[in-house]
Amino acid sequence: MRETFLFIVRVTVVCAATAFGALLGWQGHGWDGALGFGLVGFGAGSAFVAFPGFWLDLLGSLCLDLLRFLWEVV
Numbered sequence: 001m002r003e004t005f006l007f008i009v010r011v012t013v014v015c016a017a018t019a020f021g022a023l024l025g026w027q028g029h030g031w032d033g034a035l036g037f038g039l040v041g042f043g044a045g046s047a048f049v050a051f052p053g054f055w056l057d058l059l060g061s062l063c064l065d066l067l068r069f070l071w072e073v074v
Contacts, residue, residue, distance in 0.1 A: 010049045013045050013048060013049050014042060014045035014046055014049055015045075016045065017041040017042065017044050017045025017048070018038050018041045018042040018045060019038075019041070020041055021037035021038045021039070021040050021041020021042070021044070022034045022035075022037060022038035022041065024037050025037025025038060
């Protein structure tokens with residue numbers, strides 16, 4: 001049951017990243033952009049699924065650095 005759930009989550013993440021990249025590429029550059037950005041989205045989604053802990057730690061540290069920067073500016 002757990003393996004099925006993880007499989008569904010992983011496929012959903014990769015598909016969502018691919019669709020998001022293709023949508024952005026289509027809006028800005030047409031078919032070529034949709035293909036290129038879709039491939040980039042597929043790669044990014046696959047990397048996130050393969051190493052979720054690394055990407056979540058990276059995102060957390062970037063958000064923390066941004067909050068520290070904003071705190072010093074204000």
